[in-house]
Amino acid sequence: MDKINDKYSRQLLFWPEGKESQIKLRKKVVTIIGIGALGTALANHLVRAGVGEVRLVDRDFVEESNLQRQMLFDEKDALEHLPKAVAAHNKLTAINSLVKIRSYIEDINASNIEDIVEGSHLILDGTDNMMTRYLINDVSVKLNIPWIYGGVVHSRGMTTTIIPNKTPCFRCLFPDVETGHAETCDTVGVLSTVVHVIASYQATEALKLLIEDHSFIREEMIQLDIWKNDFDLFPFQLSFNHDCPCCQKSDFKFLSNVSTNLVSSLCGRNAIQVTPINSKEITFSDFHKKWAKLGSVKQTPYLLRLTYEEYHLSLFKNGRLLVQGTSDITIARRLYSTLVGD
Numbered sequence: 001m002d003k004i005n006d007k008y009s010r011q012l013l014f015w016p017e018g019k020e021s022q023i024k025l026r027k028k029v030v031t032i033i034g035i036g037a038l039g040t041a042l043a044n045h046l047v048r049a050g051v052g053e054v055r056l057v058d059r060d061f062v063e064e065s066n067l068q069r070q071m072l073f074d075e076k077d078a079l080e081h082l083p084k085a086v087a088a089h090n091k092l093t094a095i096n097s098l099v100k101i102r103s104y105i106e107d108i109n110a111s112n113i114e115d116i117v118e119g120s121h122l123i124l125d126g127t128d129n130m131m132t133r134y135l136i137n138d139v140s141v142k143l144n145i146p147w148i149y150g151g152v153v154h155s156r157g158m159t160t161t162i163i164p165n166k167t168p169c170f171r172c173l174f175p176d177v178e179t180g181h182a183e184t185c186d187t188v189g190v191l192s193t194v195v196h197v198i199a200s201y202q203a204t205e206a207l208k209l210l211i212e213d214h215s216f217i218r219e220e221m222i223q224l225d226i227w228k229n230d231f232d233l234f235p236f237q238l239s240f241n242h243d244c245p246c247c248q249k250s251d252f253k254f255l256s257n258v259s260t261n262l263v264s265s266l267c268g269r270n271a272i273q274v275t276p277i278n279s280k281e282i283t284f285s286d287f288h289k290k291w292a293k294l295g296s297v298k299q300t301p302y303l304l305r306l307t308y309e310e311y312h313l314s315l316f317k318n319g320r321l322l323v324q325g326t327s328d329i330t331i332a333r334r335l336y337s338t339l340v341g342d
Helices: 002-007 009-014 018-024 037-049 076-078 085-097 111-119 128-142 190-210 284-291 328-337
Strands: 030-033 053-058 101-106 122-125 148-152 156-162 221-225 230-234 265-267 271-274 296-299 305-310 311-316 319-323
Touching: 002 009, 009 018, 030 037, 037 053, 037 085, 037 122, 037 148, 037 190, 037 265, 053 085, 053 111, 085 101, 111 128, 111 190, 122 128, 122 190, 128 148, 148 190, 156 296, 190 221, 265 284, 265 328, 284 305, 305 328, 311 328, 319 328
Parallel strands: 030 053, 030 122, 053 101, 122 148
Antiparallel strands: 148 156, 156 221, 221 230, 265 271, 271 319, 296 305, 305 311, 311 319
């Protein structure tokens, strides 16, 4: 308890119940899906605050372009192509050894999300795409786990808290899957400061839920443009849909649609991800010998990277392949079949 008093002394002064609030926090499990801009800021806040267990889920590895806004990474991480979940784990463990940190180098999808979030008290959205958010919403309602939505692009951001059986769900707010070419950080950029503002709102709401101080839970959606000094509160409760297929009819469309997760485009990245239906156990040394005849190969403990023709391919231990250099699903499938196997 003395170590708690020392490490969290300023926080203990703030908590409504002092040590009791901190003890509640130590018993909680939070899953953060997406360890990029929002995700690294969220993880940093929660680990420093002393959440009992933090689960980090991300499919990607660190690149130099991430460093402008993804606060837990550095140039060495990018040079070594460290998976984001691993790089974040390394930094966070050094920040607070009292917190249990579990990292998942996974593409979150309908086949694995329930296992990953099981036992969590809260899910935090650090993703950059709507389809994953619909999936998070499904599992949130099904397993009765609150989640906090957050999104940023350019100088704009928004966030709201979704609590099953108390607030509208994400499909109440966005009933139809968005199609077309929406703005992304890769097409219009993003200001690092808006990332931290939105993540700070998310993390603050998370702490309220985790220490069970429901008096000040926000019932509105925050929308802001930090560059233009615009700030609005959207009355989220008015979005409740009595015919919502998810929270009212338990139609978990995205959670049951496993096949849609096999091949996916990475928004704005000119890259395709191919994930096998059933995870494979990849032995990097076997593929290294084969791939060395085709191009330049680099092996790390977490992935095998091949430069082949105009493509950069990253193979993960579970058989997932990230193909950079194309947005054509057919080409990605062909490369997977040729270089990894069916």
